[in-house]
Amino acid sequence: MRIIIYTGKGGVGKTSIAAATAVKLAKQGLRTLILSTDAAHSLADSLNTELGPDPVQVGDHLWGQEVNSLRETERNWGMVQGWLTKLFDKAQLTDVTTEEMLVFPGMEELFSLLQIKEHTQSGLYDVLVVDCAPTGETLRLLSYPNVLNWWLEKIFPYERRLIKLVRPVAKVVAGGIELPSNDVLDSMERFARSLEDMQRIILNPDMTSVRIVLNPEKMVLSEAKRSFTYLNLFGFNTDAVIVNRVLPDEAEDGFLAKWRSIQKKYEEEIVSNFQPLPILKAPMMASEVVGLPILEELADLVFGDEDPASILYRGRTETIRKEGEEMVLELAIPFTAKADLDLMQSGDELTVHVGSYKRKVVLPKPLMGRTVLGAKLADDRLIIRFGQRLAERK
Incomplete structure (x- = not known):
């Protein structure tokens, strides 16, 4: 299976590029699923069709899915949430902020990303295109599996043994506070193991690559450089940079002349900062990028004769x-x-x-x-x- 993960600063048109890639791959006859893990979904709007929390067929060889983070949280963390709720009730912590504490920061996005593992193991698709949350949130999650795995290997076995010994007297010595049951501990372990499996999949350079989408603008470029450094730091294979919404040369005359001049300056900086990665360009389209026909047109302009499913660059820069x-x-x-x-x-x-x-x-x-x-x-x-x-x- 081939996995292509698109990331980038919010508002750069990442969803459009991801959707265009999926449409082109499906046109090649590959069973393609495009998966949105962004809490603020816009994939259905881009494909101009209704999507849900499970894959929906939107064309020949093409499926789309907008992951429901609340549902995935309940599936992966519901038992732990139940125990935490009882714990907070005992401690008389019942205000609205305690609801937020039942799920640690970033974990809802991680639950959504676990769909990558499930679809990879299902064997139903040839290619999985992932439209990730904006760069900041995505990068924040990359170290979680490493930390959880360390905890699972080094601390968890001893913690389980200690809880087993203490549980019979815990209600006596701890004011009735209930320690986690074996079912709760098993749920925690399953979650950590699933993250470990997912990390192995997305760090496999023969299977998975990340593509950064950006616009030729100062703040967007700064964010893209930062994310590129961290992707390298965490061992992810970045195989391309897509510069989106590039104004045509005809814009050098008239109202958009200054904008075109600014873009040219940053296009040169993008080349110097990201080479030897392939740098692909997506032009500013003449109409809204909504619906399969224009997404296919956009993909042809971005990739030309290049196969979007191929790994466009190998190696760490x-x-x-x-x-x-x-x-x-x-x-x-x-x-x-x-x-x-x-x-x-x-x-x-x-x-x-x-x-x-x-x-x-x-x-x-x-x-x-x-x-x-x-x-x-x-x-x-x-x-x-x-x-x-x-x-x-x-």
Whole structure:
């Protein structure tokens, strides 16, 4: 099965690009499901048809689904919610905010993403196109499976044994507070195991790739660079960048001339920041992108003769690793000639100059607060060493 995940800042037209991709894949005869995990669904509007929480056929070889996060929460977390509700009732916490505490931040989105695992294991589809929530929410969830897996392996076995020992006397010594039953603990474990399975699927570079959708604008580009760095940090294979709503060259004359000039500036910056990733362009369409015919037209303009189901790029353009007390950042440089190297660090942003090449990298948390010790070019990669944080040296 092939899985293509679309992400990007809210409002960039991510849903339209994802839907267009799905329409083109279905046209090729592939059984294609497009899945929206965004709480603010707009997929039904894009496809111009009614969708529900289960897959609905919308065309030949094409199905659509808008995941109901509340239903998925009940399925995956209902038993735990029931226990937490009783716990809060005992503690006399009954105001409206306690309802929000029954599900931890970000977990509803994770429950929605678990649909990826279920559809992959079902074998009903050839391709799964995922229209994710806006970048910020999506990236926040990427570390959850790692944390939960660590808890499951290191803490959970001992916690279960302790609860088993304490449960007979808990109501006596703890004011009647009910400890979680085995069913509740089993539910927690199933959820964590499911997340682990899902992570294996979406980190498989032969199966899954992420595509970033952006507009040629300053704030959108900054968000896209940040998400690209974090996707690399978490090990996701990003195989393309789609620049959406590009004005035609005819717009250089008249009312939109200034906008076209601004877009051209950022188009150049997009190339310098994301190469060697393929950079595809989606033009500003002359009418609303609603319905299968115009989505098919949009897909043809974006992909041309390229097969949207293929993995458009393999390999990590950024890697981060720890070496002793130092951290090392490696960047793929799309040329081999060595040239003068200049690095400038400002807050959480690193500007890299190599000859005429310029790239801005938004530093993830492991590198923030560290100073650059040195850099070198080797095998078309720029290797940058970062020292200890100031607080760690004291």
